[in-house]
Amino acid sequence: MPELTENIVFSKERLEKVEEIIARYPEGKQKSALLPILHLAQEQFGWLSSKTMDYVAGLLSIQPVEVYEVATFYTMFHLKPVGKHVIEYCRTGPCCVMGGEEVYAHLRDKLNIETGQTTEDGLITLKEVECLAACGWGPCFQIREKYFMHLDNQKVDEIIEDLRKTN
Amino acid sequence: MANNIKILTKDIGTDGLESISVYKKLGGYLGVEKALKKMSPDEVVEEVKKAGVRGRGGAGFPMGMKWGFLAKPEGVPRYLVCNADESEPGTFKDHYLMMKNPHLLIEGMIISSFALGANKSFIYVRGELMYVIHILEKAIEEAKQAGYLGKNILGSGFDLELIVQPGGGAYICGEETALLESLEGKRGNPRNKPPFPAVKGLYQCPTVVNNVESIANTPWIIQNGGDSYAAIGIGRSTGTKLISASGNVKKPGVYELELGLPVEEFIYSDEYLGGIRDGHHLKAVVAGGSSVPILPAELILKTAEGQPRLMTYESLSEGGFVSGTMLGSGGFIAMDETTCIVRNTWNFTRFYRHESCGQCSPCREGTGWMEKVLYRIEHGTGNERDIDLLVDVAKRIEGNTICPLGDAAAWPVGSAIRHFRDEFEWHIKHPAQATAKGAIYSKSVIETLA
Numbered sequence: 001m002p003e004l005t006e007n008i009v010f011s012k013e014r015l016e017k018v019e020e021i022i023a024r025y026p027e028g029k030q031k032s033a034l035l036p037i038l039h040l041a042q043e044q045f046g047w048l049s050s051k052t053m054d055y056v057a058g059l060l061s062i063q064p065v066e067v068y069e070v071a072t073f074y075t076m077f078h079l080k081p082v083g084k085h086v087i088e089y090c091r092t093g094p095c096c097v098m099g100g101e102e103v104y105a106h107l108r109d110k111l112n113i114e115t116g117q118t119t120e121d122g123l124i125t126l127k128e129v130e131c132l133a134a135c136g137w138g139p140c141f142q143i144r145e146k147y148f149m150h151l152d153n154q155k156v157d158e159i160i161e162d163l164r165k166t167n
Numbered sequence: 168m169a170n171n172i173k174i175l176t177k178d179i180g181t182d183g184l185e186s187i188s189v190y191k192k193l194g195g196y197l198g199v200e201k202a203l204k205k206m207s208p209d210e211v212v213e214e215v216k217k218a219g220v221r222g223r224g225g226a227g228f229p230m231g232m233k234w235g236f237l238a239k240p241e242g243v244p245r246y247l248v249c250n251a252d253e254s255e256p257g258t259f260k261d262h263y264l265m266m267k268n269p270h271l272l273i274e275g276m277i278i279s280s281f282a283l284g285a286n287k288s289f290i291y292v293r294g295e296l297m298y299v300i301h302i303l304e305k306a307i308e309e310a311k312q313a314g315y316l317g318k319n320i321l322g323s324g325f326d327l328e329l330i331v332q333p334g335g336g337a338y339i340c341g342e343e344t345a346l347l348e349s350l351e352g353k354r355g356n357p358r359n360k361p362p363f364p365a366v367k368g369l370y371q372c373p374t375v376v377n378n379v380e381s382i383a384n385t386p387w388i389i390q391n392g393g394d395s396y397a398a399i400g401i402g403r404s405t406g407t408k409l410i411s412a413s414g415n416v417k418k419p420g421v422y423e424l425e426l427g428l429p430v431e432e433f434i435y436s437d438e439y440l441g442g443i444r445d446g447h448h449l450k451a452v453v454a455g456g457s458s459v460p461i462l463p464a465e466l467i468l469k470t471a472e473g474q475p476r477l478m479t480y481e482s483l484s485e486g487g488f489v490s491g492t493m494l495g496s497g498g499f500i501a502m503d504e505t506t507c508i509v510r511n512t513w514n515f516t517r518f519y520r521h522e523s524c525g526q527c528s529p530c531r532e533g534t535g536w537m538e539k540v541l542y543r544i545e546h547g548t549g550n551e552r553d554i555d556l557l558v559d560v561a562k563r564i565e566g567n568t569i570c571p572l573g574d575a576a577a578w579p580v581g582s583a584i585r586h587f588r589d590e591f592e593w594h595i596k597h598p599a600q601a602t603a604k605g606a607i608y609s610k611s612v613i614e615t616l617a
Contacts, residue, residue, distance in 0.1 A: 024328075024330045026244070026287070026370065029351070029370055031351060031352035031353075032332075032350060032351055032352045033352065034352035035294070035332070035333055035334065035335050035349065035352065036332065036333055038335065039294065039297070039333055039335075060352075062352075066352075066353075069353075069354055070335075070352065070353065070354055073335070073337065073354040073355065073524075074294070074334070074335025074336050074337050074355075075335070075336040075337065076294050076295065076335045076336035077335060077336075088295075091514075092256045092457075092514065092515075092518055093256050093257070093453075093457060093500065093511055093514045093515050093518070094256055094257050094413040094414060094457075094498075094500050096510075096511070096514055097413070097414045097415060097500065097502055097506050097511070098413065098414065098415070098419075129295075129336070130254075130256075130338065130518050130521055130522060131254055131255070131256040131257075131338075131457075131518070132295055133253045133254060133258060133259040133261075133262045133293065133295070133296070134259050134262065135256065135257050135258070135259050135411065135413035135419075135498065135500070136259060136411055136412055136413040136419035136420045136421065137259070137419070137420075138413065142295060144297075145297040145298045145301075146298070147298075
């Protein structure tokens, strides 16, 4: 689990990226860069602590509360520490029609945790999300940018074993 | 349908289509060449109007007319924003199109931005599709290198910068004013209208918001003419439509079909969904994304008057909400007899409760209330007044919110009760049976009802 370090600072590459992102928008509209930069922050720090959000507010010259209200609105942002991998499992209708609930029960058994929890070794956090726009390829879940689709119990086992091996 | 025409997906399957060299070899960017070199912006708008293409995101509003509303005050920038926040359960067509054929969307964005006089345009993609964002950004870089983006494109004097913006996981941002708020770096709270985005949109400037699929049609329209596009389809349902099919069919996936295809052919022919999985039969269909009314098999295949139902805006909505539904986003969810309508309705309602932005009390409170009532019915503790209570709550949400999420939450509940009331009653009167593992409701169960 990523530690909450005293110094929340973007790497040099990310700071360059931040400048490039801010330059996309008209002058004075740098707040538009907030969502892309929160994604960058989460990529580096794993989750968004209030310290991280304050740091992002400083980068954009906006009030910290403007960052908090956004970060708490959008479900992709983790507001608590998470495991090394976050499984975001689709719980919405079409996936369920295709057997998603049974596969999800199997996944929870396999990990021996419930929704919202992290495995003891800190490797995997399990979250439920709404429709991932992959309904015809369901059941599905996502780990960071990668989609895992056409899931069944066996496939779930293989994916989890792979994650455990590459830890 | 005699001629199986493909406008958006004809090249999908070609190796390397995501690269500009392959896309160009197949005739890509000729639409941009034609529009920027040989046409005026107004002529482009005129062709799109003639094409009669209707908004493919779900509302079905004519695209050319929407363009026509754009205010053009002197010295004020105008914006085009592509809505790629595809989040309506059952819908994954834009995901598919952008992943497979990114340059088609980019070409459409260039043509559309030229038509509207926008020099900075945005593609707002749901954040979960970060890998698609990378595909689009790479394609944009290629287009820039090839001279299709940037300053003075093809010597036309037209400048365009194209920006891909990630969302953060919020269904509501598919609503166009919520999307604009989000693009400004705020919570996705829909705005009160008027003013409409065409007058005051992004940064309070005139803005057009169009769906991915709508914009992706423009290269073909420019190349072949609006009249040729309008000749495809039936009546006011012109052109082709991407349908993303899921559920208990043999071949779920994304299909491009000419509007007017009979629903029965779409479900049962081998060219499309190949029928329902073996040993099962069709029970119900949600034809246009989770928000549209659910219909039982008999009403999706034929209208109440016994006419074959067609995949068009008009035919699917025939009978109004009494016996019809909507084409919506084209998210086609087919359910066989193993799907419990009560459970599915509870699931959809939980979705809307989760996604309500919370601004309007009827939606914020109503979705949560409906979810609780549906939960207890599904879990065997419902009471006899619950069904009427649900209908009442749904009616009080509908039409009483500033954006359509309220309606979208109310319709699935109202329609499920309208068409499957006996299944709700079965859950309430015979909870042990109804909640037993593997319980399947059938017509013969009606006889066991008191």
